[in-house]
Amino acid sequence: MTPVDQVHGLSPQVMYEQFWLKEAAQRRKMTGVKAAAGLVVGVALAYRFNLSAPVVGLLFGLLVGAGDMFWNWRTHDATAVWRGKRRGDVITGKLLRRRLRRRGYHILEGRAVPGKASIDHLVIGPGGIWVVDNEAWDPETEIARYGDRLFLGEKYGSKVAKALVEVSESLAEVLSRESGIPVTIEPLLAVHGGVIRRSVTAEGLTLLKPRLVVRWILNGPRAEFDESQVEVLARTAARVLRRMS
Incomplete structure (x- = not known):
């Protein structure tokens, strides 16, 4: 042979x-x-x-x-998630819980957005709201921005970006309506594997290594919610988003 x-x-x-x-x-x-x-x-x-x-x-x-x-x-x-030996959502979830909860952030995990795809993590805190998903690519895939376009290796990343942007916009609309608090939600994609230099932002989506997600959230507040607003938004999200089995 x-x-x-x-x-x-x-x-x-x-x-x-x-x-x-x-x-x-x-x-x-x-x-x-x-x-x-x-x-x-x-x-x-x-x-x-x-x-x-x-x-x-x-x-x-x-x-x-x-x-x-x-x-x-x-x-x-670094290829463990891509090889199926580890789960990206578990890795990122641990990082989010360990470093954000003590700062007043709520992390909802494994939720289904009404009429849209599921999300791995929803982060709600004093600085804003973020949808955080996970994806793994092989070690040779270069993740970069050229012009205004996202590239995953030699392929456009528009489909990946559009899906998370649409989920974030849809969820922001639902939370704003149900809670009475106007919100916007920023989509983030934790990258497990591939070749990426710190972070890449293109087509409305930011991609970065899991260890940098918390720093991005803490260094880039998008809102100023007080404690009561964070609590209302977290309870509303827990109510309207179905937990995935």
Whole structure:
């Protein structure tokens, strides 16, 4: 059986995992080479500054080797959601709850918007309201803005952006009507995997890494709700949005 036959019909995720395992020996070899280079540099620095060459050299070698191993692990772990090993909504949800609840924000999770698609997280707090969804792309997909258009790799991201923008607008209309408090809602998309530099805003949608979502919310308030208004909006949202099973 040829290599082409072996991978024919396999999903990109399975192929990625197979290649990752196949290249494990090569990664270990390269880690050893880098650690050896670190050892040499450490010894050279030790002689330069009259330090203990064996100790400094060994320390540099261990640090370089450990750093390379950590980088390899982190690169692989970044694809966990795309590979189906972890859930993006769980990762983002933990970040939102841990850092926003103590600041007076309410987080509703797994809700269905009437007449629209479901949302992963709805954040309501003193600074405004945000819809936060999650998506995963393969490690080669570059997420960027060119002109006014959103691109996901070589494809337009208009469909992704339009869906979340429409959900946010529809939900803002419902909450404004049911609560009596005029609101606007900003859509955010937590990106798991792919290639993205911090954040990308295009076609009404902001895409960013999960760890940056909380910072974006806290640094960019869109409203000034008092405690009673936040409570009314949170209770209204909990009432009108059906919890997904």
